[in-house]
Amino acid sequence: xxxxxxxxxxxxxxxxxxxxxxxxxxxxxxxxxxxxxxxxxxxxxxxxxxxxxxxxxxxxxxxxxxxxxxxxxxxxxxxxxxxxxxxxxxxxxxxxxxxxxxxxxxxxxxxxxxxxxxxxxxxxxxxxxxxxxxxxxxxxxxxxxxxxxxxxxxxxxxxxxxxxxxxxxxxxxxxxxxxxxxxxxxxxxxxxxxxxxxxxxxxxxxxxxxxxxxxxxxxxxxxxxxxxxxxxxxxxxxxxxxxxxxxxxxxxxxxxxxxxxxxxxxxxxxxxxxxxxxxxxxxxxxxxxxxxxxxxxxxxxxxxxxxxxxxxxxxxxxxxxxxxxxxxxxxxxxxxxxxxxxxxxxxxxxxxxxxxxxxxxxxxxxxxxxxxxxxxxxxxxxxxxxxxxxxxxx
Amino acid sequence: xxxxxxxxxxxxxxxxxxxxxxxxxxxxxxxxxxxxxxxxxxxxxxxxxxxxxxxxxxxxxxxxxxxxxxxxxxxxxxxxxxxx
Numbered sequence: 001x002x003x004x005x006x007x008x009x010x011x012x013x014x015x016x017x018x019x020x021x022x023x024x025x026x027x028x029x030x031x032x033x034x035x036x037x038x039x040x041x042x043x044x045x046x047x048x049x050x051x052x053x054x055x056x057x058x059x060x061x062x063x064x065x066x067x068x069x070x071x072x073x074x075x076x077x078x079x080x081x082x083x084x085x086x087x088x089x090x091x092x093x094x095x096x097x098x099x100x101x102x103x104x105x106x107x108x109x110x111x112x113x114x115x116x117x118x119x120x121x122x123x124x125x126x127x128x129x130x131x132x133x134x135x136x137x138x139x140x141x142x143x144x145x146x147x148x149x150x151x152x153x154x155x156x157x158x159x160x161x162x163x164x165x166x167x168x169x170x171x172x173x174x175x176x177x178x179x180x181x182x183x184x185x186x187x188x189x190x191x192x193x194x195x196x197x198x199x200x201x202x203x204x205x206x207x208x209x210x211x212x213x214x215x216x217x218x219x220x221x222x223x224x225x226x227x228x229x230x231x232x233x234x235x236x237x238x239x240x241x242x243x244x245x246x247x248x249x250x251x252x253x254x255x256x257x258x259x260x261x262x263x264x265x266x267x268x269x270x271x272x273x274x275x276x277x278x279x280x281x282x283x284x285x286x287x288x289x290x291x292x293x294x295x296x297x298x299x300x301x302x303x304x305x306x307x308x309x310x311x312x313x314x315x316x317x318x319x320x321x322x323x324x325x326x327x328x329x330x331x332x333x334x335x336x337x338x339x340x341x342x343x344x345x346x347x348x349x350x351x352x353x354x355x356x357x358x359x360x361x362x363x364x365x366x367x368x369x370x371x372x373x374x375x376x377x378x379x380x381x382x383x384x385x386x387x388x389x390x391x392x393x394x
Numbered sequence: 395x396x397x398x399x400x401x402x403x404x405x406x407x408x409x410x411x412x413x414x415x416x417x418x419x420x421x422x423x424x425x426x427x428x429x430x431x432x433x434x435x436x437x438x439x440x441x442x443x444x445x446x447x448x449x450x451x452x453x454x455x456x457x458x459x460x461x462x463x464x465x466x467x468x469x470x471x472x473x474x475x476x477x478x
Contacts (some may be wrong), residue, residue, distance in 0.1 A: 134442070145455075149451040151454040153441075153454060154439070155442060247420045356433070
């Protein structure tokens with residue numbers, strides 16, 4: 001353990017924060033009072049770093065469904081679905097997800113992280129090649145590692161760079177797996193999915209799209225970038241999470257692949273994890289119904305995102321992407337980002353501090369996630385807190 | 395292109411990345427993350443440049459065994475000859 005360089009570098013990074021006097025990665029929300037409000041360090045605080053895009057965590061339908069399931073089916077399943085059996089609700093949620101995406105089957109996982117781990121590692125194996133975007137989430141990198149496949153990165157959102165790398169692979173490109181995200185969580189930028197689909201069709205490869213940050217947010221029915229870009233039929237696997245717009249925990253993969261039954265049993269993160277508790281499944285099913293018919297929620301979310309985006313721009317901040325539910329303020333210098341994050345928290349605003357190497361390039365970010373449940377007054381207060389920082393420090 | 399040409403190209407790509415780190419000389423034995431203190435992003439960007447320069451794709455998995463400039467040159471040489 002003494003030679004564990006990874007632990008040593010994390011310890012050094014943590015020590016840097018301790019010396020700075022703030023630890024953005026150990027925030028305790030002492031009381032959660034609504035989807036967008038809580039008490040932190042004794043102060044009422046606007047929560048804008050929670051990924052609670054549709055604000056459904058306190059929705060009466062979801063809370064009532066969870067309570068009912070809790071009372072009728074108990075607190076947990078106490079085991080994996082393969083060893084201990086599925087509850088009827090697990091399969092019902094899978095059928096509902098498959099119908100929602102117009103695919104033939106779905107697999108529910110216990111977390112979104114495991115959904116990527118389980119999907120990638122069961123589709124690809126030793127001898128295969130997986131192509132991933134250079135800015136992929138850790139769950140995609142880890143899923144690739146678990147698969148044992150050869151992993152090749154292409155430049156972020158660069159479908160021509162992907163095509164060049166597929167071409168280098170020759171005939172084997174037809175067996176390759178490509179993994180992209182609909183929306184990238186750090187900057188909130190979208191993948192050019194139409195172009196990625198064109199490239200995967202050109203080479204006969206298969207494509208996974210992770211819609212963690214776009215489910216419920218984009219597309220007429222909230223089916224994400226695959227719906228917005230009109231490529232739902234052509235994407236082979238869609239992976240997503242219940243922990244953002246659905247306000248819960250868990251993850252899924254949907255597909256019309258003939259292999260879905262086999263993939264389920266080949267997936268170690270599915271087989272060797274306890275299944276989701278009935279209350280979680282019930283609340284997720286209620287949230288999925290609200291999401292499906294939630295064009296009003298998406299409209300509110302978009303209006304809030306536009307208000308925040310425009311407000312921050314008016315103060316001269318550089319933002320990471322066009323209007324989306326993730327609004328990332330590019331700060332650059334890490335110590336400035338730390339000071340700013342601390343100032344905002346003391347001003348009653350909680351956002352996410354993101355520093356390299358978790359961020360693309362070498363820049364630090366203050367990342368806001370907008371919710372349909374934010375009021376206009378909360379969005380204005382957010383903007384003003386950023387603006388006050390700027391006026392005090394310019 | 396022989397082994398030494400590959401080493402020369404790697405050093406050409408590395409030099410601007412470490413210009414502020416007080417590194418006197420980069421040789422075949424120089425360690426990428428140890429002596430040059432490259433972080434994961436810098437390693438990734440360096441690889442993308444080298445991939446373009448040599449028209450190859452270096453698998454992420456291959457990097458686990460690469461410690462020095464010479465190791466990287468060996469890996470590139472193998473990929474260019476079609477053996478990975």
